[in-house]
Amino acid sequence: MTCIKTLARIGLLAGAAALGAGGAVAQETPQYGGSLSIANVYRTVAPLSFDAADWNWKFNQDLGLVNESLLVADLSKSRTQGGPYAFISDAYLPMAAVRGELAESWQMQDNPQQLVIKLRKGVMFPEKKGVMASRELTADDVVYSFNRYNNSPKKVANYFDHIDKVEATDKYTVVIRFNKYMAEWDYRFGWGYYSSIVPKEVVEAGANNWRNANGTGPFMLTNYVQGNTLAYKKNPVYWDSITLGGKSYKLPFVETLSYRVIKDESTALTALRTGKLDIMEAVPWSAVDELKKSAPPLKWNRWLSTLGNYVALRTDTKPFDDLRVRRALNMAVDRDQIIKTFYGGQAEVLGYPMTPDFGPYYEKLATMPEAVKELFTYNPDKAKKLLAEAGYPNGFSVKVQTSSVNTNNEVLSIVASQLAKVGVKLEIQVLEYPAYLSAMTTKTHAPAYFMNQGHTNPTTSLRKAFGSGQIWNPSQYSDKAFDAKLEAAQTEPDEAKRQELLRAMTREILEKAPHIWLPTPYVYTAWWPWVKNYSGELRAGAERPGPIHARIWVDQAMKKKLGF
CATH class of the missing domain: 3.40.190.10 (Periplasmic binding protein-like II)
Structure with missing residues (x-):
């Protein structure tokens, strides 16, 4: 299945990435x-x-x-x-x-x-x-x-x-x-x-x-x-x-x-x-080969980005209050193309809202329900059908905001070109970071909001991004039943039970698609x-x-x- 094959190897790759610098350094006199x-x-x-x-x-x-x-x-x-x-x-x-x-x-x-x-x-x-x-x-x-x-x-x-x-x-x-x-x-x-x-x-x-x-x-x-x-x-x-x-x-x-x-x-x-x-x-991965040639003494570590990449869709605003529209936009995005053309193959799918860094809290896409897997499978025909069912047979135009300091803004341009094929036009507005952040924290941001957001930790990754009224919830997702599940997970002292609860909540939030889920790149540290x-x-x-x-x-x- 398109994109799911990248997940099959994510656990191994993430582990290898973290080991990029090798084991313990030889002890020297400080x-x-x-x-x-x-x-x-x-x-x-x-x-x-x-x-x-x-x-x-x-x-x-x-x-x-x-x-x-x-x-x-x-x-x-x-x-x-x-x-x-x-x-x-x-x-x-x-x-x-x-x-x-x-x-x-x-x-x-x-x-x-x-x-x-x-x-x-x-x-x-x-x-x-x-x-x-x-x-x-x-x-x-x-x-x-x-x-x-x-x-x-x-x-x-x-x-x-x-x-x-x-x-x-x-x-x-x-x-x-x-x-x-x-x-x-x-x-x-x-x-x-x-x-x-x-x-x-x-x-x-x-x-x-x-x-x-x-x-x-x-x-x-x-x-x-x-x-x-x-x-x-x-x-x-x-x-x-x-x-x-x-x-x-x-x-x-x-x-x-x-x-x-x-x-x-x-x-x-x-x-x-x-x-x-x-x-x-x-x-960035794109600079590594040149640096290895021009500055060969540099030492390196490769790691899976701790930032989740997505376009948040305001669920309190038309047309994104309709689940069919949100699912359609996910199906209209070809993540394999993004990984190949923008990231040079150095990215993975489904690094957000959970990440392999969280160990047992993380679940691979391959084991998730079909309703989740479907969102990560490029299917523009199904996307058009869902948009028509939602009352948008000719698509629509919508503003999306991003920050001038976001180094992945070209990804947003690729997403915009892919969505255009199903009739959805993204009007991209680039803001300086203080204005961009203020728009979200004051809930005055556009219906679509392009963001890189840290995973934080297993419970916070769900609470801050999808809990009702939370500052870092750009989709304005709000579900009292989901909030109750968050509360249950946060107050559960048994970690194994907490892991099970959070995996189930992750499946739920992915299926509800408050974001357009995008690939997570590998990044390098050099010294x-x-x-x-x-x-x-x-x-x-x-x-x-x-x-x-x-x-x-x-x-x-x-x-x-x-x-x-």
């Missing part, structure tokens, strides 16, 4: 000093806000070197260190891959149901002139940060509804009292998008001013050139260390670090090729060989690369030998 210049996965998107309470999804990428969370990825279990975890996923950490960051220990208790967190002692905020004196982190900082998130008018609906109260019972103990079990407790409160601990002094000085940013993390933000560079320097009072070869080393290794915002792809690739970038986290203690890991929490970069050192002699 070096201190030097600098790192990095183009992150979202190098085209400038910081959206420096205030964590704005519920800004990109905060952890921009300030995850500065502000820490209670929990974090256990990078001693990374493939760099010979462990089993690639740490690629945008916001999914199995519990076996989690360690305490600001939390020294934690315990879930019953009767009453509560989470008791013991903080590390001696963790310091550095001095920030004009903002705060250096002082120790305490439980009050955790409580204050939670209350700011929870009281923010911008918070995600129902995000903390499972929590009755967060309180400090002594200087180093935080107790989170639950009114019901929440399977995502570690993600929502421990290492997720909205879990950074920001001190009161920063808020009082003005949290959205980058000059006031301060936290317990390995680096301090020293400069921000708008739309260009975030510059950091080593935090002199940072608490953490790493053990390598049986010896403990204080972190971080490099003296300075910069994250580059580079919207133009050719500019970014030139910066990588000429050594102005040490790491480029997301290199120069002087970058040490690194194998292409991308996230140590929700969109948070900071702890990974703090563990990298630079072989400055090798860099000089290679002419840089």
Whole structure:
């Protein structure tokens, strides 16, 4: 069956992709000093806000070197260190891959149901002139940060509804009292998008001013050139260390670090090729062969994108309130052609809303009901028939919005040409990212909305994109029965049962087709060989690369030998 054959091999390919950099790197003696210049996965998107309470999804990428969370990825279990975890996923950490960051220990208790967190002692905020004196982190900082998130008018609906109260019972103990079990407790409160601990002094000085940013993390933000560079320097009072070869080393290794915002792809690739970038986290497949020729020392990792690609169809707006129309548009899209012509064969079908990274939560298309498989089979004749049945025998015209920073906009043009063959005309409107994002969050976006959206984790992938009233639900999909199933899955403590529930809900949402489901590409990470203690890991929490970069050192002699 068309497109389904690509799914048959997705599990194997995804696993091979994650292993692209090989196993553990050979242990060498770490070096201190030097600098790192990095183009992150979202190098085209400038910081959206420096205030964590704005519920800004990109905060952890921009300030995850500065502000820490209670929990974090256990990078001693990374493939760099010979462990089993690639740490690629945008916001999914199995519990076996989690360690305490600001939390020294934690315990879930019953009767009453509560989470008791013991903080590390001696963790310091550095001095920030004009903002705060250096002082120790305490439980009050955790409580204050939670209350700011929870009281923010911008918070995600129902995000903390499972929590009755967060309180400090002594200087180093935080107790989170639950009114019901929440399977995502570690993600929502421990290492997720909205879990950074920001001190009161920063808020009082003005949290959205980058000059006031301060936290317990390995680096301090020293400069921000708008739309260009975030510059950091080593935090002199940072608490953490790493053990390598049986010896403990204080972190971080490099003296300075910069994250580059580079919207133009050719500019970014030139910066990588000429050594102005040490790491480029997301290199498109189309650039890899040329880079391997022009810069052969580069090291590589290949991974299946953590972004789901789709055109959201507003189910609250005609003509997309009709299921027949939504199914017709899916059947009118030739995904095999997109994979072949745009992605050069380097893409897979059905990476969203679930992904192979989620293990048992993920189900291959080949085992799904025929009503789902049909949507992924190119069938323009059936599409025309469904459109006629829905009252659109001659098709229709509809506006679709996309962002200027979306590197896959050419895919939208291909989709538009394919839909034109069944009489559906897409009027493409390209918006700058802030306007594009604002249109969705204020629910004023067009009937069709082209988007790349992170998978996050198994329950959130369904909740945020298809739960009633959710901010990141561009299709405005709303079904009370589906919401009840979401609630049941989120509060189910038995993981095997939760997996079964979520697989069934995924089949349901795919069949209802609130999106035109599109292929998911493979992406490459490239770095120069002087970058040490690194194998292409991308996230140590929700969109948070900071702890990974703090563990990298630079072989400055090798860099000089290679002419840089």
